[in-house]
Amino acid sequence: MSLFHIIPDRHDVVQDHNAPKDKNSFRHKLYVVIFQNNTRAGRLFNVGLFLFIFASIILLILESVESISIAYDKVFDIIDYVFLIVFSIEYLLRLYCVRDAKKYALSFYGIIDFLAIVPSYMEFFLPNWHMLMAFRCFRLLRIFRIFRMVRLLDESRYMMLALLRNFNKILVFLFFIVLLTLFLGVLLYVIESPYNPGFSSIPQSVYWAIVTITTVGYGDVAPMTIGGKMIASFIMILGYAIIAVPTGMLSAAVVTKYRDMDNASRTCPHCHNKNNASDALYCKICGTPLSDNMKQK
Template identity: 35%
Template structure:
């Protein structure tokens, strides 16, 4: 049983000799998740849901069964995860820590709504909509989504500061327009909370036009807030874009440094090539990016400069 558990853990983690099977398994689950999201969206159309009710029910049963088995299997094999390798936790403690991890919670929430609809008799249509949470399971398999989550995690303090400033400006904007417009438009600016709707859509540059100032001072104040909002909205966007770019640069640098080390002997053997391919997939780099990085390393590596690029013979 321990051998089977370790084998499944290798597949789930896409490591060792089971790396290929791990990637195939991830691809299968990603396809199933996308199919589930499409089915849930289409099922919301009444006449399609009525005409194909049996298909949607069976597809949901099969999907929930697969996701449930996956969740239980991951829970069973969680004791063999790399993050627990050098710890002194018992198997029970490791599984409890895995259950509380973000990815495990996402897996649980992805199947929980459907399980509730199967066992609870009253109407739970709102829980069916919650099945769309399955799309968050892609964070386990998508390198791009993992990169975005890492970006948000690393810039959490900066984003918090930016949103705090935006909240302060939102309150100031709502209070200001309330003072200027509440006598003229008591139905729209009768209170500061009511004025926050105008302040919010103005600060986010959406501007629905359903609530607008009519007094001269109100229009001037609104114009100032609109101009100010252009810079405010750009702050969190700039933070995320800059951090995301740094993440991509760091991943390329990691791949480049590995290529540089493997070329110390002047050649990349089959095992080196396998290692580079595994690293490329782990970092989420495209084949074209990897080839370009290797070309750059070849032109700058001091060892390779002593070999002819055509015949490979050592240059005196």
């Protein structure tokens, strides 16, 4: 499955292409209620689902507080089972009412829905997995569809495509940073280990280099020698440049993406001239109305 199938797009949000063919069937009516929000029943269903998701997340947060968890342990268990049953039935109904269950299960929201209920079942085998139910918060992404903010998903999709376009550059850059961090960690180990117990091993020194070069700076380990402090100062200054490079790559890619989109909208449909101004309404060569102007009419 291609990575592009995981990026939410307009088809994943609307999903009319996956509706049952028979519009008079129970499956189609159920599909409209669950997946569409242009009806009163559909909107009520989705709003109610959001309230359930919010309630389950709040419950999970309260369970992490030891005093509250001990006082209401049995109540939390009962509510957890209720949420498990509700979300499991809801997921099965989604698979039932769509035209292609496999296609939905492998779609962006299908994967999110599945991963949201898995921790509840894994809790019977691994109790620590219980807290991973916080993954349900990602189901709230559907709020963009319900309140007709699909355009915002398109914006995030453009940013994701820009990131993928520069993935190789960023990967090479990160690989270089890993090598640099390893070298600096070993260098600090050689300089500091005879005098500083904080640099007791190369892994510990590399950990310090990572914390420093990312400008996190926990302060649990610090150089004591003059040479170590000089190298630490260099790493701290280098950290700012390291943060700026991938940010600049992504920003340039996003700007290029929008510029390409703008140039495409300003291409003359008659003479195919691409040298029109960004705010032009008519082609400067043949005078043909451009796409934006035609839409306004």
